[in-house]
Every structure is written in C-alpha cells, then in structure tokens.
Amino acid sequence: SKAKCQEHREREVNLTVAAKIVPQCDENGDYVPLVCVEGDNGAKHCSCYTKQGDIAKSQLANVKRCECYNERYEGLNPPRDGSFVA
Numbered sequence: 001s002k003a004k005c006q007e008h009r010e011r012e013v014n015l016t017v018a019a020k021i022v023p024q025c026d027e028n029g030d031y032v033p034l035v036c037v038e039g040d041n042g043a044k045h046c047s048c049y050t051k052q053g054d055i056a057k058s059q060l061a062n063v064k065r066c067e068c069y070n071e072r073y074e075g076l077n078p079p080r081d082g083s084f085v086a
Contacts, residue, residue: 003029008053021047021058033066050074 002010005025012073024032028060036046047058056066056073063069079081 004053005029005031008029023049023053034063048073056070 001030001059003025005023006029009023009025012020019036021035024035026032030051031047033050034046035049036044038044045058046060046063048056048060048063048069049069050056050073054073054077057063057069060069
C-alpha cells in the first residue's frame with residue numbers, strides 16, 4: 001500500500017490549478033519538510049510540512065529550514081490519534 005505522502009503527492013500532481021505546491025516524500029514515505037516552487041515572477045514560495053503531512057507554515061519566501069516552524073506547529077497541535085501519554 002502507498003504511504004500517505006505518496007497518495008497526497010499524486011493527488012496534488014493531478015490537480016489542474018496553476019499554482020500548487022506538491023509535497024515531496026523521502027525514501028521512508030515521510031514528508032520532506034521543505035517544499036518550494038518558483039512563481040511566475042521568479043520568486044520562491046515555500047511550505048513546511050510536518051512528518052504527518054500537515055502544513056506547519058506556507059507562503060514563505062527564502063526559508064532554508066523548517067525545524068522551528070514544525071516544532072511550533074506540533075507544540076500547538078498535539079497528535080489526536082487516541083494515544084495517551086502520561
């Protein structure tokens with residue numbers, strides 16, 4: 001079965017919208033944190049993805065790393081998968 005990231009990527013690739021940021025997947029099927037596209041004017045637009053595929057921050061220009069954005073997002077949005085951590 002395909003990983004969530006790969007399925008998400010295929011859906012985005014098949015969209016017919018002009019401006020789209022397609023997630024990238026690593027060899028383990030996890031989301032690659034930083035994905036950038038170049039706009040019509042040559043400006044880069046980047047998004048930061050968490051390992052679960054949530055967008056931690058989007059519409060960033062000239063960002064090089066996503067760790068801070070992802071840590072902040074995950075701190076504000078703890079997992080809700082039914083697990084309980086004491």
